[in-house]
Amino acid sequence: MPPIPAPHSASPSDSPGTATVALVGAEFGWGSSGKLSAVLSALRDRSTPPLRFVGMASGLGRPLLAEHAVDGWYDLPDDPGRAAASVGEFVRSQGVRAAVVVLDGAAATALLAAGVPTVFVDSLPFLWSEGDRASLPLDATVYCAQKSVELPPECRSVLADARGLRWVEAVIARPRASEPERGARRRVDRPYRRALISLGGLRAPNLLAPEHYPRLVVPAALEALAAHGVEEVHIAGNLPGGLAGGLVDSCAAPPRTTAGPLGHGAFLERLDACDVLLTSPGLTTLLEAGGLGVPTVCLPPQNLSQIFNGRYHSQALGARLRVLWPKEVLVEDDVLALRSKGEDHALERIYGAIGSAVQGGGRQEVGRALRDGVLDALRRSAGVGAWDALTTAVGTRGSAQVADALLEVLAASGPPS
Structure with missing residues (x-):
């Protein structure tokens, strides 16, 4: 060793x-x-x-x-x-x-x-x-x-x-300013111009095809951001090497779109500087964004914990800020029913459903549904006055x-x- x-x-x-x-x-x-x-x-x-x-x-x-x-x-x-x-x-x-x-x-x-x-x-x-x-x-x-x-x-x-x-x-890492200052400092009427997309959980031990989730979600998210007027996007996370560039080229992305992993400190700096975060709903990322008062939309879940995280986030903020898979791809309650057998059984269902959506004939329809879902969530986010509710609920x-x-x-x- x-x-x-x-x-x-x-x-x-x-x-x-x-x-x-x-x-x-x-x-x-x-x-x-x-x-x-x-x-x-x-x-x-x-x-x-x-x-x-x-x-x-x-x-x-x-x-x-x-x-x-x-x-x-x-x-x-x-x-x-x-x-x-x-x-x-x-x-x-x-x-x-x-x-x-x-x-x-x-x-x-x-x-x-x-x-x-x-x-x-x-x-x-x-x-x-x-x-x-x-x-x-x-x-x-x-x-x-x-x-x-x-x-x-x-x-x-x-x-x-x-x-x-x-x-x-x-x-989580404590923000430099206090939570009340962070949660209230962002103007709710400010248009989104800079966005951050964060994807984690793509290297789980039993996940055999980590490229499936970003192939479905990233183009949909980029097209929704462009339609919403966002001009600059960075895609962060543990994406398989070389995948991000091809996904950007495959869709109508915002004019200044970059991609690459970020260290923890660099990620927090980029997060603090953006106008809106689109993230697969990992709990640490959601809590860090809340501590910084960053408007946040949850992308579809890619594992079991992210179903809970997305629900808790929307519940705490009082708005539907998460994007669901089309029911033809995945019904969350069906996945949750498998929990009694252990997490692995639920993960197998999720990974299989995402893989089938990529490899099946309805991929374009799934992409359009996800794009529309992201765009709807971005529009609903304008009604949220303070973004630190989830983080405040559990403390920092x-x-x-x-x-x-x-x-x-x-x-x-x-x-x-």
Whole structure:
């Protein structure tokens, strides 16, 4: 399990008295790494004991954490049967004293088995049912469940068994200005001229064709933005390489349309500068946009959690700000009915429906329906007076609360050798 070279590297013995903390984010989208970035920023902003950070797995999200001092990234073997031994070796060789893990239940379980006190961050507690119980590290030292607008009854009995359950507010980077200033500072009558399209979740482990969702959604979103008078668009997210350019050329896009991934800090800067955000409804992105008071339209969901996220967003803001799949493609309630068997069953239905829409004969009709849906949502957004309702409902202090949990765990484990 060789380390991937980092800008700087140090062994545990190089820094006497320094506590080494392992970082892990789920290999699903960029939300996990955004949360790790926010926690690291919170630790940097407070007086802490000397800390050294090393990363494990999290290959997808490493670029988003490039601005932070992580001493090295370590891969895990592809064979799950060898993972436990590799995690044990990682812990011993790096002198790991504690860990922060976002949504990767298997990694958290392996670190706990290796004797590492672990703070687990669950930003999707509303998602789980009995079918997901085995995949959750309910014995985590501290189980930080992020507050949500609603908590469906099927997840309550699962979370009740989390030994170190602690409810935290939204784990996001805090805006420079206060939430009231951000939420009210954007003029609701200002026309949209600059837009940001954000797509995440396209590298989920069981998603075999990540190009399907953007092929359907990106041209529709671009044409709707152009029809709405938007002149400048940037497409951000983990799109398959080379795909974005072809999608831009295939449609009547706004005159200044660019594409490319953004680090977490650069994404927040671009988000703060835009007039409107169109996003696949990842929760971290929705909460960050709310903290900045950015008008936001939810594109169709591409996984199970995004169905909930889009609904919560529209509910909190009191307006229909999300675009639905045509019923010929996907009926959300049919997907939600599969949750009792576990998340994977619902994801299989969603991925299959999107793939069929791309490969079937009605692709153009689906594209037109999505374009019209985006345009309708953009028009309805003009009636929203303040855009921070969802973020305000769950709070914004989660990154600091997770950082405090980590420091408590480190204090309880005693000084480093």
